Amino acid sequence: MAESTQNCCDRLVVDPDARDDARMRLRSIRGHVDGVLRMLERDDVYCVDALKQIKAVQGALAKTGDLILRAHLKHHVVTAHQRGDEDAIVAELMDVLKYR
Amino acid sequence: MAESTQNCCDRLVVDPDARDDARMRLRSIRGHVDGVLRMLERDDVYCVDALKQIKAVQGALAKTGDLILRAHLKHHVVTAHQRGDEDAIVAELMDVLKYR
């Protein structure tokens, strides 16, 4: 709307295909979280079975993050020098990536 | 002794306090996943904002896993030698922990 923005790049929106893919995956992840919740309703649930399910959800989230990251690199990071926002885009990306 | 089971230890159920805590956290995580989904409905969502939210959900899941792991260690693993299922309990635990 106005000129000034909080972060460097909020005109840079998630690519529509990546956004569709991410939403599909997140709906599946929500269903998986519901499944773990139902599992934990039972008083006979075994610790390691719950841990395995949580690990599976983490893997699915990591893949969702990877696809958004790939889209961000492809659509925004590789063109940052041309736009002139390269310092900001690298700083904020490292903030998300570092040590993960 | 009785009906043999697939894993060593399915009589070893998640401690009730840990189970309550994990369910509370998972309900919050489900809400967080819903929030990321709503964020991704918008066509002006910025990649790095989505990545940050996914990273936050991963952190919350990791903490939930940690509390179940702690309960498993405290209630089941430290007593495994007495029950005699130590080989099985170590093998299946390493399967979940390794390389994570």
Place this chain on the structure above:
Amino acid sequence: MAESTQNCCDRLVVDPDARDDARMRLRSIRGHVDGVLRMLERDDVYCVDALKQIKAVQGALAKTGDLILRAHLKHHVVTAHQRGDEDAIVAELMDVLKYR
């Protein structure tokens, strides 16, 4: 020798077989680190090639950690209830494992 100890369990030494295996792996890791250092002497080294090597060293370290963890679980954690140091052993183990 004396009664008071810094941590609960410093009488609990690394199993000799695991110790031999870990040393063998760490010598190989040291060689790998030397290789990355030599790679970085060259002024024509490519970023991604260095990143791949660092990732490989991290994988080798993770496997070394896993074998010591497995030995710790097998030789010390599963017997903690009998020794009576279970609270301390779980607390310090979670400190190393959490969020990793």
Place this chain on the structure above:
Amino acid sequence: MAESTQNCCDRLVVDPDARDDARMRLRSIRGHVDGVLRMLERDDVYCVDALKQIKAVQGALAKTGDLILRAHLKHHVVTAHQRGDEDAIVAELMDVLKYR
């Protein structure tokens, strides 16, 4: 155009400052690995002490990887569109980053 090469970008060398910083850190990491090796020479080393040291080395390696990654983003990725090697540079970067 010229001699084709295996990866897209092997003319893209590590920035000299980042290379110096990485070498300094890797020399320190090598010393740390030596320290863990000496620790494991002793037959009274405690598992968790070894695990803590390995975790510390992993943290130092992760920081070294982060600084090379930051240099790669800053010096090579943000200019990829102008060079025209963006598809290759994104593909190989995701290969290193994914799921880490």
